[in-house]
Amino acid sequence: MKEETNPKYMQLLATGRELFWKYGFKKVSIQEICERAGISKMTYYRFFENKVELAKAVFDKEASQGVVEVKNILKEKSLPSEKIKKIIMMKQNGTTGISKEFLKDFYTSSGDGLKEFIEEKTKKLWQEMLVDFKKAQKKGVFRKDMKPEFLFFMSQKGSEMITDERLLRLYKNPQDLLVEFSNFVAYGISPHK
Structure with missing residues (x-):
């Protein structure tokens, strides 16, 4: 049986994410994960060697789902401005409830391989997405003079920014900072709906 079809595996992913x-x-x-999920530790260890492996699986699932959602939005028959708005809303919905602790742990952890896993996974997904972004650019979703690779560079800078305590203090929560960053990349400082 594939793990993705196993209800206990999926419950551990959902609980880990939460x-x-x-x-x-x-x-x-x-x-705590096992208690909240209602799953024994023995079952947990059938799926995950340790907590880092669960965190990697959670990140992998979330990131992969995000890529699929963006690809679907880019394929829609709607105005470019609507597509960009939907992508930003998707980002906003996907980051609801993210704590400062999450950002710090996931993007600055060291010694456990999690940060390196996230960086490598993100790089692979962006390489895949660049193909779709270039196709969307040809269809007028993005400016013709923009280099889609710049979006990858900006996403890396965004990862640095969302762990900056001085910057985080300006916002009510990390989600507001992530939305601000996404809006800035998409619209600059121009007003938008």
Whole structure:
């Protein structure tokens, strides 16, 4: 049986996501995940060697789903401005409930391989997305004079920005900062609806 079709595996992913988003990676124990999921530790270890492997699986699932959603939006028959708005709204919905602890743990963790996994996965997904962005650019979704690779560069800078405590203090929550960053990349400082 594939893990993605196993209800217990999926419950662990959902519970891991919920707890990691709220408390960060480091503050959540395997015991807490198992209790919240209603799954034994023995079952947990059938799927994941440790907490880092669960975190990687959660990130992988979320990132892969995001890519599929963006690709679907780019294929829609709608105005470019509507597509960009939908992508930003998708980003906003996907980041609801993210804590400062989550951002710090996931984007600055060291020694456990999580940060490197996220960087490598992100790089692979962006390489895949660049093909779709270039197709969308030819259809007028993005400016003709824009280099889609610039979006990848900006996303990396965004990862640095969302862990900056001084910047985070300007916003009510990390989600507001992520939305601000997405809006800035999409619209600059121009007013938009």
